[in-house]
Amino acid sequence: MAIREKAFWEPSQKPAESIVPVVRMTASELGSSVAASTPSSLYAKAYCVMDTESGRFLLSQNENKKMPMASTTKIMTCILALESGCLDEMVTVSAYAASMPDVQLNIREGEKYRLGDLLYSLMLESHNDTAVAIAEHIGGSVEGFAELMNQKAEEIGCVSTHFVTPNGLDDPEHYTTAKELCMIASYAIQNKEFQKVIQTPQYQFQDASGQRSFQVSNHDAFLGMYQGALGIKTGFTGNAGYCFCGAATKNNRTLVSAVLACGWPPHKTYKWSDTTKLMDYGFEGFKTCEIPSDRDTWKLSVENGCDHNVTVFMSKEDTDSLQLPLRADDVVEIRTSLPEKLTAPVRSGDIVGCQEILLNGEILTKSPLYTGQDIAAMDFPYVLKHLFRNYVFS
Template sequence: MKTRFKRFTALLCALLCLYSIFPCKVSAVSTSATSSVLMDVDSGRVLYAQNENKKMLIASTTKIMTALVALENGELRGTVKVTAEAANTEGSSMYLKAGEKLTLETLLYGLMLSSGNDAAVAVAQGVAGSTDKFVKLMNQKAKELGMNGTSFANPNGLDDEKHYSTARDMAVLACAAMNNEAFARIVSTRSVTVGGRTLTNHNKLLSYVDGCIGLKTGYTKAAGRTLVSCARRNGQRLVAVTLQDGNDWADHAALYDYGFSQYPAHRAMTIGETVGTLAVTGGVSTAIPVVAAESFSWPLAQGEKLEVRFELPESVKAPVTAGTKVGHAVFTLSGKETGRVELLCGGDALSAIQPPSSLLRRMGELLKKC
């Protein structure tokens, strides 16, 4: 009996040792959504996708585009007079009154925190003069972003056969929007008092999910629950999109735990970093340092590795100044290009042959000393 117990103990210890050496891999994530996407903001890499190109109703997540277009075409401190049409818009509301005057910024808080359909119409009319003109701006922006599966018919997301998008398109939109400083500030606000109103953000993920920094909820009977969110951990930002999902809060939490643990961002190059040298011909010095014009990071799964190649000339001819573009660093993953960074001269390379004006100036200086 003692011998069996000893053998069992030894086997258990061996298994525990193996477990510590080879940790279990996190199983693939799944959601209850009809369509969903998890995307890295800075790289645009899709980390998870399910029916991501299916055209669907998107309800109030539409307001992400409304806010972005307003910020790019309007003035935050500009005043908007609320029309009767805006005040009487059906659905969710920030309770605007016809004739009152509010800043665009106040309306955007009402749009993104309270999901005001009335605010959406007021914003559209205040920025573009009419709802129809504003919707054209929305569709132009969608085209600019490459949202090829998207069509907007209104600024608030009320159901319309000509109003739809895809999970992937909404992720692309969210990434672009979160790079707008004013937008990111507004959607990360949990509660605010503006324009005589106290507004509370409908996005529960701000307090439910570690690192959540915004975005937008949505619901109509036809669209079901729609949700776009963004979270940041260890300097990395991810965007999650679920369309027609009855369990969206939990699904977004699971997507973030999966994405941040399985695809952490790896810094491959840092702005100002010296990546090599370049030969100089006809110069006082024979070589000049080459530096990165910007930083580059990419989310990598375990076992993945970025490769880099440098596209540079064999040499540069003096004189050249610091900051001159000389080539690119090209990053690839499994043979596919993931991005490129401009390479610059890291210093001045003076010509070995002084121009006549310089020679005369130096001769003048020597004569003065005599």
């Protein structure tokens, strides 16, 4: 679990055993006394639920297993189109795009459509031909778009995801994990236009000529069955089974969940049951608490220096308190590693230690600790000058 990534470098003077005692806090001391029972009888072969603000994964099973994800792929297709294209651009349909198998909008070679309109076809009805038309428009080809998809996945932090198609049709090299699908979804719902698309019940549009009209409807039943649901995307192929990636907001908290291989026909409703249980567990079993930094500054003695002490500090960004969903049995620790003393010369900005925040023994953050002043070594010229000054002015 990586809640907050921070840049970190090796200290310039490595500490021995730290002089700062470990600070240990229970969840109840931090204000959380809630805990929900772990849901039983989930159907999905892999699942995950994640708190989007902190990035904490609240519950998961087989979350790192590489699996096909069917049309939940289109989450990435949509967010890339929003980030890389202009909604009013016209997309020209190729013969290849028009040849995609069901589910189809049945667009035809040579037709032109507004990119913004096609996003509703993509996300509400999950049209495979639309996905390819968008991919070719943004990436020049399906292969070119897949490269962009994989680059974006890497930027988000995915290491076990690989895209081949923009629509999620089965391919042995097209896969993700339940954990990384949550990461992609968490990234996507930060985009307001993305949220607007996935929450739209129905949408009407025409091709550029005005001769063909379409109405698409949202098939995400989760929107109507769960309080605070934001929706996101369903998926199904014969290889992937039923899949769903969802999001919901309650009490200023937003969770995303993913269920993969959640049954096969006729068990179309299993994904809704699993998602509801995961969301209930995440909302009911955790309370967001503030985890403060132990301290902002320290004083260290300096051996053989022109000054005897130096201030050590944490950057302003790292002193901000960490907001984290906790359940009653969680334990938080703050471990600060600093040496008993430093040896001159010391440069301002030297990294001489670190502070780690751990949850149940696992590191959440690791923040470097910096020196605040330059301290020169007490060398022979300095001693001679000091003796001369004392002799002359004594």
